[in-house]
Amino acid sequence: MADLLKKINSPGDLRKLPKDQLKPLAAELRKFIIDIVAAKEGHLGASLGVVELTIALHYAFNTPQDLLVWDVGHQAYGHKILTGRQDIFDTNRRLNGISGFPKRQESIYDTFGTGHSSTSISAALGMAIASRLKGEVYKQHIAVIGDASIASGMAFEGLNHAGVSKANLLVVLNDNAIGIDPSVGALKQYLTKARVGHKPAQDNIIEALNFKYYGPVDGHDLKALLEVFDELKAIEGPKFLHVITTKGKGLKKAEEDQVKYHAPGKFEPDTGELLNYDTEGLPLKYQDVFGLTLVELAKRNEKIIGITPAMPTGSSLKYMMQAFPERAFDVGIAEQHAVTLSAGMATQGFTVFCAVYSTFLQRAYDQLIHDVALQDLPVVFCIDRAGLVGEDGATHHGLYDIPYLRCIPNMMIAAPSNEIQLRNLLFTAQLQLKHPLAIRYPRGRGVAAEWELPFQQMEIGKGNCLRKGSEIAVLSIGKMTENVSEAISKISEEGKIGHYDMIFIKPLDKLLLQEIFSEYKKILTVEDGAMAGGFGSAVLEYASAKKYKGEIMRLGVPDEFIEHGTVKELQEIAGISVENIRSVLNSML
Numbered sequence: 001m002a003d004l005l006k007k008i009n010s011p012g013d014l015r016k017l018p019k020d021q022l023k024p025l026a027a028e029l030r031k032f033i034i035d036i037v038a039a040k041e042g043h044l045g046a047s048l049g050v051v052e053l054t055i056a057l058h059y060a061f062n063t064p065q066d067l068l069v070w071d072v073g074h075q076a077y078g079h080k081i082l083t084g085r086q087d088i089f090d091t092n093r094r095l096n097g098i099s100g101f102p103k104r105q106e107s108i109y110d111t112f113g114t115g116h117s118s119t120s121i122s123a124a125l126g127m128a129i130a131s132r133l134k135g136e137v138y139k140q141h142i143a144v145i146g147d148a149s150i151a152s153g154m155a156f157e158g159l160n161h162a163g164v165s166k167a168n169l170l171v172v173l174n175d176n177a178i179g180i181d182p183s184v185g186a187l188k189q190y191l192t193k194a195r196v197g198h199k200p201a202q203d204n205i206i207e208a209l210n211f212k213y214y215g216p217v218d219g220h221d222l223k224a225l226l227e228v229f230d231e232l233k234a235i236e237g238p239k240f241l242h243v244i245t246t247k248g249k250g251l252k253k254a255e256e257d258q259v260k261y262h263a264p265g266k267f268e269p270d271t272g273e274l275l276n277y278d279t280e281g282l283p284l285k286y287q288d289v290f291g292l293t294l295v296e297l298a299k300r301n302e303k304i305i306g307i308t309p310a311m312p313t314g315s316s317l318k319y320m321m322q323a324f325p326e327r328a329f330d331v332g333i334a335e336q337h338a339v340t341l342s343a344g345m346a347t348q349g350f351t352v353f354c355a356v357y358s359t360f361l362q363r364a365y366d367q368l369i370h371d372v373a374l375q376d377l378p379v380v381f382c383i384d385r386a387g388l389v390g391e392d393g394a395t396h397h398g399l400y401d402i403p404y405l406r407c408i409p410n411m412m413i414a415a416p417s418n419e420i421q422l423r424n425l426l427f428t429a430q431l432q433l434k435h436p437l438a439i440r441y442p443r444g445r446g447v448a449a450e451w452e453l454p455f456q457q458m459e460i461g462k463g464n465c466l467r468k469g470s471e472i473a474v475l476s477i478g479k480m481t482e483n484v485s486e487a488i489s490k491i492s493e494e495g496k497i498g499h500y501d502m503i504f505i506k507p508l509d510k511l512l513l514q515e516i517f518s519e520y521k522k523i524l525t526v527e528d529g530a531m532a533g534g535f536g537s538a539v540l541e542y543a544s545a546k547k548y549k550g551e552i553m554r555l556g557v558p559d560e561f562i563e564h565g566t567v568k569e570l571q572e573i574a575g576i577s578v579e580n581i582r583s584v585l586n587s588m589l
């Protein structure tokens, strides 16, 4: 190795290299990414797939004057390393370290913050139109977007607008035929045809949208990439380059199992062998309790349908897709469509379980209100990754679902505090529900070793008293119930603290609350979501209506964005760790 990478502190350094050194540089960059991600974890396959594309873009274009936007941003590790963050790349996704996604505050080369998909075309178009207005006609604006992300509604909206603009926009489609799971849909089929050499000349969708279409080009061929970029630079207006790459390129195992190596955890850097931890005896992940329970229910109830927008593996809907392929759908990165599709099926008497991460459901807010709640359709939203998710950081925490759902009429919201409750809620949801129901549960493992207990119907809007106390009532939901129990167990003064697992945020258990108001002078609410408008707010509103005279304190995520780190570290920062809760309780006693 010639130690080329060490000398690259900026794209300016890169552009000084002769072209024949770019291939060895690509090999070094790939090894650098593999070595660090193997030890520190993170998104692997996507970044390995765009090593040559990243080098070619920064070599051919004049970044940061030319503006480069990475869609989702999970593939931007090479970009980060070439743009001055090589020395700190080992802090990727760690507390106080660099973010796993492009971030404007982090670097002038990160022109737009990403994490959620399909924003790059709109953002780069916005920049391109702004450049024209400022008279900066020499600037290039480039959106790099994947084949799964371009199939999302928002990407089409951007293409549709760009096609009637004169904006100096280049859309680079990084087509590796896979998202996290295999890409789906008619556009994917069309792109596959283009890949295998059928030049879709006459009926080129992209040209129909007034883009100049180039490609397909081998995205691992640096020479070909540089040639086409040089050609494209001279062309004004919207243009589109179709690049074919292999996700996980350069690490055999990552190429062979692209789903697993999207974000593989720790692995042996030379072989790609995963360092599997012994999970024997550990509780199952909540997502698997959801996925496996749904299959069990679907066997008994043929009206059950499962829908996921592009997260079959992450949500574990894959189990139902395998067992009942006609009744379970991956609709691609299309959260809005997923919600309205669910609503449509619900009008026809089906019980739809729509599995979406909390953070991605933000995309479908109007659909929740207009298509589901307003028509009072009993769709079941299985909201995974609720609460702090850890290393993915601010773009991915599921902190807003309680406030954004709580204000929607007809919407019911539950937050199970263990796997058995999750199972029983799923069971209850398919028993002729009258209204839409959101069930929110966290990333990671549950708390109970035994979860496959016989189903029991749950009463909607009913909480549980876990222990009675004489002074303070702690009201918790979901994952926080575990933290509160542990905090109480660490308090020496016995018998003073009562603990209530409320389970339902809406409808609130008003009977139980009235009992609590009459028995306790102090109340503490604890939630793993934004406090503004959250569960504690709901309790405060009811307490105010009932003229409760006691003191109510709330713990939850404050009104600020929480960055990346381990869930434990972030709970400390947000003030909802076991230790924080214990200390607040001690001060209240």
Ligand SMILES: Cc1ncc(C[n+]2csc(CCOP(=O)(O)OP(=O)(O)O)c2C)c(N)n1
Residues within 6 Å of the ligand: 046, 072, 074, 075, 115, 116, 117, 145, 146, 147, 148, 149, 150, 174, 176, 178, 179, 180, 181, 247, 310, 311, 333, 335, 360, 363
């Ligand atoms: C709105 C939204 N929904 C879902 C996701 C989760 N997600 C992250 S990457 C990804 C797949 C992206 O695939 P593609 O665009 O083809 O890029 P590749 O990973 O192949 O590089 C998905 C579904 C997301 N980031 N944003």
Ligand SMILES: CC(=O)[C@@H](O)[C@H](O)COP(=O)(O)O
Residues within 6 Å of the ligand: 043, 072, 074, 115, 180, 263, 314, 385, 389, 392, 443
């Ligand atoms: C980049 C992206 O949005 C996904 O890959 C996300 O990181 C998945 O999160 P989980 O690891 O929680 O499934």
Ligand SMILES: [Mg+2]
Residues within 6 Å of the ligand: 146, 147, 148, 174, 175, 176, 177, 178, 179
């Ligand atoms: Mg892809």
